[in-house]
Amino acid sequence: MTAERTARQRDGGGASRADTRPLAGARRVSMADVAERAGVSAQTVSRVSNGYEGVIPETRDAVLRAMAELGYRPNSAARALKRGEFRTIGVIVFTLATTGNMRTLEAIAASAAEAGYAITLIPGSPTQSGIRNAFTRMDELAVDAVIVVMEMHLLDSSTVALPPNVKVVVVDSDAGDRYPVVDTDQADGTRQAVEHLLGLGHDTVWHISGPEDSFSAERRTRAWRETLERAGRRVPPVAPGDWTAESGYRAGLLLADDPDCTAVFCANDQMALGLYRALAERGRRVPDDVSIVGFDDIPEAASFSPPLTTVHQDFAEMGRRSVARVLAQLGSSTTDIGTTLVPTHLVPRASTAPPPR
Structure with missing residues (x-):
């Protein structure tokens, strides 16, 4: 019998006040170790660990002190199994290269x-098999629900069947009528951008789009076209981009050579930055010769030269609403299908002005 154990016995089963050494060896500290150090039952340690009421303050303090002295960490996996929940939300994302994602x-x-x-x-990879593989991984990692952040239309396809027992919320895509969706109001943001430019006196508005397989890009292009058509204006050919500043630069070189191009709506702010460079190289000034509106309102947009007029997306609200919807599903036996749209608003800055006369 060790001197440490003898000392504890002489002290009535509790720990010596001077004895703050952790248990020797590499094994994980158990609840029984904490109970012995604090001089209480394992059940009391469990109640303190799980935050239950009804433990007198002195006892709770003794248990917490013993946990700290021994370096005890509650087994969260075991507690999750006991409660039937893991307090974890899985997030499947197919690219981290875009500012929006x-x-x-x-x-x-x-x-x-x-x-x-x-x-x-x-x-995950942006394919149907990639979606299925990602959900398989999520099932192995034991999560309570899943938020899917994607720009593609893959969840529209009847060939993609997500696990029926998993609570799912889709962000920034179209899930048909099968899953709850949280998205920015892409169409209204685009409408504000195009109407702003038309209101300044521009005859029409050119457009640098995002990639063809992007849901957000498709919605913004469609809204741009519909807004021009409602106003009875000519719809110029779309200049394709891929969200990068480099693609905005390439598209901008073509637009810069068209003297009729006096206003451009870019599907994101990075492509607007590339357009700035192309226009500068061609000797066309912003906004004196060409007005530009972006989309996203990235933090750097206000530091462009000149500061960029853009459509603000409230990403914090997107996060709050997507988490709120997935948690609401966890507390319900039914699934609330439908789309939640987060409002957008135009932020006018110095990159837009009336057309040159």
Whole structure:
């Protein structure tokens, strides 16, 4: 029998006040170790660990002190199995290269943490098999629900069948009528941008689009065209881009050579930055010769030269609403199908002005 154990016995089963050494060896500290150190039952340690009321303050303090002294960490997996929940939300994302996805993911993580949940991130390939594989991984990692952040239309396809027992919320895509969706009001944001330029006196508005397989890009292009048609204006050919500044630059070189082009709506702010460069190289000034509106309102937009007029997306609200919808599903036996649209608004800055006369 060790001197430490003898000392504890002389002290009536509790720990010596001077004895703050952790248990020797590499094994994980158990609840029984904490109970012995604190001089209480394992059941009391369990109640303190799980935050139950009814433990007198002195006993709770003794248990917490013993946990700290021994370096005890509660077995969260065992507690999750006992409660039937893991307090974890899975997030499937197919690219981290875009500003929108990164800021949406950041907002989801912050909102989940506020609700007492962690997130587990699973990157996946933007294919039907990639979606199925990502959900298989999520099932293995034991999450309570899943938020899918994607721009493609893959969830529209009848060939993609997500697990029926998994609570799912889709962000920034179209899920038909099968899953709850949270999205930015792409159409209204685009309408504001185009009407702003027409209101300044421009005859029409050119458009640098996002990639063809992007749901957001498709919605913005469609709204741009419909807004021009409602106003009875000519619809110029679309200049295709891929969200990058480089693609905005390439499209901009073509637009810069067209003297009729006096106003451009870019599907995101990075492509607007590339357009700035192309126009500068061709000797066309912003906004004196060409007015530009972007979409996203990235933090750097206000520091463009001149500061960029753009459509603001509230990514923090996107995160809050997507987490709120997935948590609402966890507390219900039914699924609330439908789309939640987060409002957008135009932020006028110095990159837009009446056309040259």
